[in-house]
Amino acid sequence: MNGFLTYVPVILMGVWNTLILSTAGFLLATLLGLLMAFIEVFSPKPISITVDWVTRVLRGVPLLLALLLVFYGLPRVGIALPNIASAIIGITIVDSGYQAQLFRGAIEGVGERQLEAAYSIGLSKWAAFRYIIAPQAFRAALPGWLNEFTIVLKDSSIAYAIGVTELFTQAVHVAQVVLDYLQPLILVSIVYFSICYPLSIISERARRKLLAMGVAAV
Amino acid sequence: MKVVLEVSNLWKFFGKSPVLRGVSFSVREGEAKVILGPSGAGKSTLLRCINLLIKPDRGSIILDGEEVTAPGVNVARVRSKIGFVFQHFNLFNHLTALENVMLGLIKVKGMNRDDAFKVARESLLSVGISEDLWSKYPAQLSGGQQQRVAIARAIAMSPRLVLFDEPTSALDPELIWEVLRVMEKMSKERMTMIVVTHELGFAMKVADEVVFMDSGAIVERGPPEEVILRPRNERVRRFMERMQYVYSLK
Numbered sequence: 001m002n003g004f005l006t007y008v009p010v011i012l013m014g015v016w017n018t019l020i021l022s023t024a025g026f027l028l029a030t031l032l033g034l035l036m037a038f039i040e041v042f043s044p045k046p047i048s049i050t051v052d053w054v055t056r057v058l059r060g061v062p063l064l065l066a067l068l069l070v071f072y073g074l075p076r077v078g079i080a081l082p083n084i085a086s087a088i089i090g091i092t093i094v095d096s097g098y099q100a101q102l103f104r105g106a107i108e109g110v111g112e113r114q115l116e117a118a119y120s121i122g123l124s125k126w127a128a129f130r131y132i133i134a135p136q137a138f139r140a141a142l143p144g145w146l147n148e149f150t151i152v153l154k155d156s157s158i159a160y161a162i163g164v165t166e167l168f169t170q171a172v173h174v175a176q177v178v179l180d181y182l183q184p185l186i187l188v189s190i191v192y193f194s195i196c197y198p199l200s201i202i203s204e205r206a207r208r209k210l211l212a213m214g215v216a217a218v
Numbered sequence: 219m220k221v222v223l224e225v226s227n228l229w230k231f232f233g234k235s236p237v238l239r240g241v242s243f244s245v246r247e248g249e250a251k252v253i254l255g256p257s258g259a260g261k262s263t264l265l266r267c268i269n270l271l272i273k274p275d276r277g278s279i280i281l282d283g284e285e286v287t288a289p290g291v292n293v294a295r296v297r298s299k300i301g302f303v304f305q306h307f308n309l310f311n312h313l314t315a316l317e318n319v320m321l322g323l324i325k326v327k328g329m330n331r332d333d334a335f336k337v338a339r340e341s342l343l344s345v346g347i348s349e350d351l352w353s354k355y356p357a358q359l360s361g362g363q364q365q366r367v368a369i370a371r372a373i374a375m376s377p378r379l380v381l382f383d384e385p386t387s388a389l390d391p392e393l394i395w396e397v398l399r400v401m402e403k404m405s406k407e408r409m410t411m412i413v414v415t416h417e418l419g420f421a422m423k424v425a426d427e428v429v430f431m432d433s434g435a436i437v438e439r440g441p442p443e444e445v446i447l448r449p450r451n452e453r454v455r456r457f458m459e460r461m462q463y464v465y466s467l468k
């Protein structure tokens with residue numbers, strides 16, 4: 001052993017920032033994604049098409065580019081943010097485009113027939129959304145939403161590029177000190193895996209359970 | 219006998235083509251009216267107008283003395299008084315059979331859960347859905363069971379009128395009878411209903427009046443024996459000959 005073990009706590013300290021980054025970025029992206037999905041589904045054509053186009057652009061932005069743009073680019077126009085805040089904003093921007101697509105598919109997938117049935121028993125537009133469309137769309141989106149979090153979690157390692165002291169950054173720093181990349185990176189892999197694996201299991205279970213109920217996940 | 223529904227001179231255009239061309243008829247309390255006619259005749263469009271799912275371009279619909287096609291009418295309130303049974307059942311996928319029936323009672327009629335449960339139980343039992351099926355989701359039920367739950371969902375709301383749009387067309391032949399039998403029972407219990415169907419046997423047994431539609435208009439109407447067995451209109455005769463070929467066992 002080349003002193004790696006003494007540095008394990010240093011690496012694990014990075015877990016907190018990784019979780020803060022990815023959870024905050026992901027949940028903000030959920031809010032923004034829901035908002036854009038609602039606009040796409042429920043607003044008049046020109047607005048809906050514009051927002052759809054915005055989500056496409058967002059999905060086309062590489063995360064690294066977004067991070068560099070927010071952290072190094074925005075100060076030029078007078079907006080200087082700490083690196084962790086920049087990372088959260090970058091993740092939010094890029095991921096909201098994907099989540100908008102996920103939620104839109106989930107809402108539209110519920111289908112005209114369910115809506116007609118809701119109207120036929122006398123539910124108002126709002127009640128039909130609240131009691132029929134929303135619950136079914138929520139269920140349909142759930143497995144994909146959980147999967148999306150695992151992707152964001154792993155992608156948050158790109159915050160390394162703007163110096164956020166998250167899991168991956170810590171591991172690289174330790175590697176440079178102990179002159180060994182293998183052990184720190186294996187440890188990091190284990191950490192990512194032990195967060196992502198349970199989530200993917202839950203996602204898969206949800207998917208199967210929903211299928212048995214006749215709700216196809218998006 | 220009291221008139222429940224009065225449809226007068228109903229017109230509906232999709233684009234430039236007329237789909238309903240001045241349809242008029244009325245339905246008395248407890249009556250079962252069967253609508254026959256070829257594909258594209260406008261039968262579904264007619265039912266969807268009555269249920270205010272689409273807005274007719276001209277003409278009026280009066281339900282229980284209230285003109286429901288007038289501007290400013292509370293559409294949801296009118297719909298809660300009309301049951302609709304769909305060709306593809308359209309049960310709420312995320313709710314169990316029992317919850318499908320209870321939802322409207324709670325959210326539309328404002329009942330508490332206990333009262334809603336009592337009403338839902340009566341409705342489900344009356345269509346022959348026994349307790350072991352109440353906690354099943356639609357995907358776990360056969361087509362015939364789904365359609366009977368859908369009927370229970372409609373009648374639980376104690377509607378003034380129930381509309382059926384080809385309720386057995388999506389069912390395997392062996393399951394058709396269980397749905398038709400429930401509908402026959404409803405009619406015997408004097409539920410007012412309008413049924414769009416191709417089941418001539420059902421029409422013969424249950425209909426008080428048969429209405430034949432073609433190209434958006436009513437071309438013949440009368441007692442089932444008249445319209446089905448001795449049609450006067452040429453178009454109706456041709457239709458019935460074809461149906462004879464399909465259904466006759468002789």
Ligand SMILES: Nc1ncnc2c1ncn2[C@@H]1O[C@H](COP(=O)(O)OP(=O)(O)OP(=O)(O)O)[C@@H](O)[C@H]1O
Nearest residue numbers: 232233237255256257258259260261262263264384
């Ligand atoms: N939303 C719509 N937009 C445009 N055309 C429509 C629409 N709905 C129905 N039509 C047309 O109106 C005509 C009548 O349709 P409708 O569904 O009422 O017929 P139907 O008698 O119920 O036939 P079927 O036996 O096939 O169910 C058809 O030609 C159909 O293509």
Ligand SMILES: [Mg+2]
Nearest residue numbers: 261262263383
């Ligand atoms: Mg039809």
